[in-house]
Amino acid sequence: MARTDAIHESEIPTKSRGVQELSEIEQQILDYMVQYLRANTFQPSIRDIGERFEIKSTKTVSEYLQALEAKGYLERHPSRSRGVKILGVDLGGDAxxxxxxxxxxxxxxxxxxxxxxxxxxxxxxxxxxxxxxxxxxxxxxxxxxxxxxxxxxxxxxxxxxxxxxxxxxxxxxxxxxxxxxxxxxxxxxxxxxxxxxxxxxxxxxxxxxxxxxxxxxxxxxxxxxxxxxxx
Amino acid sequence: MARTDAIHESEIPTKSRGVQELSEIEQQILDYMVQYLRANTFQPSIRDIGERFEIKSTKTVSEYLQALEAKGYLERHPSRSRGVKILGVDLGGDAxxxxxxxxxxxxxxxxxxxxxxxxxxxxxxxxxxxxxxxxxxxxxxxxxxxxxxxxxxxxxxxxxxxxxxxxxxxxxxxxxxxxxxxxxxxxxxxxxxxxxxxxxxxxxxxxxxxxxxxxxxxxxxxxxxxxxxxx
DNA sequence: CTACTGTATATATATACAGTAG
DNA sequence: CTACTGTATATATATACAGTAG
Structure with a gap:
């Protein structure tokens, strides 16, 4: 419970002042992915993300991930299920x-x-x-x-x-x-x-x-x- | 890499009192899964685990996961890729x-x-x-x-x-x-x-x-x- | 019985294609 | 152009089946 706030307050940098803008929804998706990963020890699928944000096409979600990748927050691999590499997240392992x-x-x-x-x-x-x-x-x-x-x-x-x-x-x-x-x-x-x-x-x-x-x-x-x- | 020792020293509790002892290889597989997850932000596939331990059949690895599940260390879901729920792991979240x-x-x-x-x-x-x-x-x-x-x-x-x-x-x-x-x-x-x-x-x-x-x-x-x- | 190999198969999932709406 | 829907498809992956060795 203790940590829930921090996650909801978006632990992934908002880049405050116009710094490397993520759109509202991009930021929310990124936060959701980390939150989901922390809670479940596995990642959400594109469909899971779509459901959460009421986006019905997997294509649309995929495009958001593409945008997040272009902005340097993710690394994707073609066809690796639930396998996005989320950058800049500390899972307690490498720090x-x-x-x-x-x-x-x-x-x-x-x-x-x-x-x-x-x-x-x-x-x-x-x-x-x-x-x-x-x-x-x-x-x-x-x-x-x-x-x-x-x-x-x-x-x-x-x-x-x-x-x-x-x-x-x-x-x-x-x-x-x-x-x-x-x-x-x-x-x-x-x-x-x-x-x-x-x-x-x-x-x-x-x-x-x-x-x-x-x-x-x-x-x-x-x-x-x-x-x-x-x- | 940094905390590799800690992981090898097995961060996953052995459930102290003889309760559901893990075999050497079960413990190693569990540790590997956590280590991999921490390093990559996504889980290894059964094939990844097999490669790591030089087990050539996915069936064999699957049976180890089944054993780990039976002993209460995991929760699996049929056909969810890279989606084992690893119990008792702290994925951090305060940095x-x-x-x-x-x-x-x-x-x-x-x-x-x-x-x-x-x-x-x-x-x-x-x-x-x-x-x-x-x-x-x-x-x-x-x-x-x-x-x-x-x-x-x-x-x-x-x-x-x-x-x-x-x-x-x-x-x-x-x-x-x-x-x-x-x-x-x-x-x-x-x-x-x-x-x-x-x-x-x-x-x-x-x-x-x-x-x-x-x-x-x-x-x-x-x-x-x-x-x-x-x- | 355990600890595997090796093949086959169902399916979850990411991606591609063809659109629509503003 | 963005932000989607909806369908189709290739594939990565987990599981099942049929064995073998000790």
Whole structure:
């Protein structure tokens, strides 16, 4: 029941202000398809859609689906029954569930429960095992990250790391940000703390690579969180 | 892919107390069906299942489904294609689906299809009707936004706007960013383009408020996208 | 009995064709 | 032109039938 509202309020983007217009009925059909899918675990047939909207010809419904496909909301396949691929719908399967911690120390300590749990589209760079930490003042200033920003850290293998990537190295009692520098077969790690120095290492086995900074998000809900001074 | 583990760990309850135990293959088939549904938004056909498990006769697969139905995990309907009702599965539905456009001009033009559709947790500030645009160089530099960042724009009413909020004002042919300034009962809009000026307005009816900048995300997958110069 | 193969068949379903109305 | 109706048709698909192997 809880979720019913959200579905009725059209979870598929209305593209608010004239953005990529769906007609009223196109939007309703798309919403119906998602609602039906969620409720039944299978899709409505074109006939089901027609019945719902009192459209008597399957051709007409098919044309609406064609319009939705042209506008990028669907992908169809000739003759696949109840088999439209609805794009941009989260069925709970591919979004990664990402815990959010108040600091990187807390996140890596191993025994803290997350501040919250968000679902993050993998397109943002999240993987299985990713987590978010709230940035402290100055912690990642060189990357344009401000205090309070949510920094996404995704697990990675040393072999996957590109030169220049920002990584987290830590143990259970301390963790911090480094820039990874690759020169030939040896690596070095530049401490990103103000005044931090470069450490050279060839044996990365025990360095405790937690992950790599995959991105960050700054939420601008309170004006106070805006950075009003140009820099 | 992301939650594949979770699925393989079998999200479908085994009905705890010896009640109707599933055989190994029955469990695998059920998991596959859910996994497939999540990935594609439509169900696998009996033939799809057969292919996956190298079972060559549709009859055999059908018998497994019959067994799953008898044990209370499914409800079937004669001859409904890709239309098994899978019981006890949560198909999600709380994340907001957000279209992503290459620029704010494209987003507000009304006839562009989105670059992609991402699902965004409402905790990031997304609402029904929100969308993402890729920032152009300098466009929102004062906020710390760099070229290529994904800027989240969420619909908002004028009455909800706080003093200092960054908003998008536009028509179908042009749109840009402004800072909203409230002084008593009158508003002013400071153009955020370099060298932009402040416009005072008391009649907001026709201003074309598209939405408010609710946040931005910077993905750091390529080193080139990192802002290496401190500012 | 279970666990299949392999073929045949009924049908649900998407699509195509031929129109009509405004 | 859009927004349909109504019929016909190809086909994807679920099911049934007839077996085989262990």
């Amino acid at each position: 990664v569930s990402v815990p959010c911690f108040s600091s990187i120390a807390v996140a890596t300590s191993g025994d803290a429960s997350p501040e919250s749990l968000l679902s993050l589209d993998p397109q943002f760079g999240s993987r299985e095992g990713s987590f978010l930490v709230r940035a402290k003042a100055g912690e990642l200033g060189v990357l344009g990250v401000s205090e309070g920003d949510l920094v996404l850290i995704s697990p990675i293998e040393l072999g996957e790391l590109e030169d220049g990537a920002v990584i987290v190295i830590g143990s259970s009692d301390a963790a911090s940000f480094f820039r990874f520098l690759r020169s030939g077969s040896s690596f070095s790690f530049e401490d990103l703390k103000p005044g931090g120095r470069t450490t050279v290492s060839e044996q990365p086995a025990s360095t405790g690579l937690v992950g790599r900074v995959a991105g960050f998000y700054r939420k601008m809900d309170e004006v106070g969180s805006l950075n009003l001074t140009p820099h | 907001v689906s957000v279209p992503c456009f290459s620029s704010i001009a494209v987003a507000t033009s009304g006839d562009a299809s989105p670059e992609s559709l991402l699902s965004l947790d409402p905790q990031f500030g997304s609402r029904e009707g929100s969308f993402l645009v890729r920032a152009k160089a300098g466009e929102l530099g004062v906020l710390g936004v760099s070229e290529g960042d994904l800027v989240l724009i969420s619909p908002i009413e004028l009455g909800e706007l706080e003093d200092g909020a960054v908003i998008v004002i536009g028509s179908s042919d042009a749109a840009s960013f402004f800072r909203f300034l409230r002084s008593g009962s009158s508003f002013s809009f400071e153009d955020l383009k370099p060298g932009g000026r402040t416009t005072v307005s008391e009649q907001p009816a026709s201003t074309g408020l598209v939405g408010r900048v609710a946040g931005f995300y910077r993905k750091m997958d390529e080193v080139g996208s990192l802002n290496l110069t401190p500012h």
